[in-house]
Amino acid sequence: MEKSGMQDKDAFNREMLEFLQASTTPFHAVAEMSRRLDAAGFSALREADAWELQAGGKYYVQRNQSSLVAFVYGTDELPEKGWRMWGAHTDSPCLKLKPKPDIEKKGYRQWGVQVYGGALLNPWFDRDLSLAGRVHYQTKDGALKQRLIDLQRAVAVIPSLAIHLDREANNARTVNPQTDMPPIVCFSGDNSDLETLLLEYLKAEGAPDAVELIDFELSLYDTQPPAVIGWRNEFIASARLDNLLSCFVGLRGLLAAGNKTHAVLVCNDHEEVGSLSAIGAQGPMLKAILQRVVGDHESFERAIHQSLMVSADNAHGVHPNYVDRHDNNHGPLLNAGPVIKINANQRYASTSETNTLFTALCKACDVPVQQFVIRSDMGCGSTIGPITSGALGVRTVDIGVPTFAMHSCRELAGSEDAHGLAKVAAHFFASRELPQI
Template identity: 55%
Template structure:
């Protein structure tokens, strides 16, 4: 198996095993521990050593892994950081979700993030996430669950009953989206179903208290195209960037200070304890460099690549892009720029990325949103503002962003990993 095939195989396995941020962080931490990283708990005292490699998580949905340089002071060299986010737009199950109508059992859901809702209809859906419960010892516990099998579906209304379905019908998130789970004579107890699922997985459960659960498409990630040049999957935005950062980190032979941070809640603004606008990185850097002057010098030497997928130009809707800034799949990673600081890229950080890409002959593209359209944003400006670190926003171009099934180019992810590996070897600026 070629290196590219092996990487794509690992990626497909990672995407399939990561229906929620909780599962993605579990998968990432497992690989880091297998590679020799030491797990630390934020509640404990730490003793960090030169050359040490460490990993922490917060809320089970955000993760930071870092390496202390062997022969250099962090105040003299800083960190080479790659940042991404673990969450994706989806449908979350409400706290009291049970609906019983005409003998059908359904669940109430709410939309998380800016989901493209149309593709959620008529898909084979399952349920995954984290459940908190009282165990048989009377203690509070939590565990991840994944129903794995298709257990739900959101059926479309037949065209005969909705003649305007192909003419721009709006989707009502409250009334159109409750999924169908089966038929029942009376309203079932959803928490009882969760208790059964937990006990089947070996947990000792007295009572289920609460949960953070999402619906997800059970269709596997897959290679698409006559030459398999595309990858189709759910949650490419932004698990693809998490995977690329992890691959580069694990493959790096750098002795510099390197760091990977993947935070939750980007799709809803990042303002949480586990989000990029929260204090997770700030708290970490305070523990790594307790002296404020040394910490400020460390951050002044540091630089971050904020990796979040970019809007590839769609051949059927090319007018939605600026004609000179329409990235094409498999033509290289994209530098994202915005005059109003929706992206954190500067001419200095952009030039550095181009230099690193040229070391492996990796092509680079640019994205600037049309001047008459609003621009999205990333963790880049947030992180840059929160900790004062030089930042560039980049991403792999993709189509169908925020759909239940997105599309990216296989060459782009391989090339981006190459640039990340060069970045991790970069000496102090």
């Protein structure tokens, strides 16, 4: 097998923090990945166009600006060698603005929000929140345009209720997403509705011809920047570690892959809400692209059965204050290596064969590996792994970096783990032969 180099841990983490800071929504994550792919010599493809792929060429496809498939069309024979595939997702639990969000109460302007995914709501209180996403608008001459926006400054807050007015707040606090979560934006007035504020912003930021807001997909996010923290810099603290960390790791691995193997990175939107959409893992995007790459059904089936998918999504590290929430023999530790996720009821797609293959890849890179199994008396989450494996028939292993506070607006991972996993990703993508079992 071929091994690919990887920058030192501190430089890698600095680059990852920059990526996380830039990727405030799935739209911005895909835009940032596309920018990095462009800089590395990848060519953008449109699904509506005819493709003429060149051996050794590097390409990527966006759909809805929030899902991405990037691939190397290697020089090796595809049906004989198969694909090296890495899957992750671009979305994270968050607060999304409703289509008609404007609320006025007691002289304050607020925004109605929808909770996207299984978010931890309590951490969103008392945070300095900004707004980002995609807007569609009409210009003076009647043209319809769209634009990604990121205000990059705090414009909203959800203040907690003082403990004097809720004496049980520390004992039995519950959160009603309809009534408790609308943030305060400004004092109300004639020019404080969302359309006026957004048109004002667009005109100031390079769209002076915008006259009417048509629609939008906008999310709130915590403005606290990602950081390396801990007495000895042991941890990474950031929003959206689940699962932009895995997107970044896969991207760095793909950029180090060379041009011999057929390497694929897929980053789907909508994983946090079930993946059933035109751009989600349960939709047709990845299979349609792979079929176009290989050209015919028989070659596709031959290639799939020589392939391996690594489904990368964060794992639950053992929280020292809640060790009883884990199985005693399967409690992943931060900075102790990536985690293979296993579930007898197929909530994860890992098998003994794919676990063995991934373990061999980690050993080849001198990266330790751990295992996670949920307690038998608790429900288990899932990933894009079983969905992609079921749709394609590809061997799949579910893995991830151990994390605390998953689905909070600020999560915590080890500062060693993403760098170690990126070594494995680079080695995996460059591997012209998988270990034989």
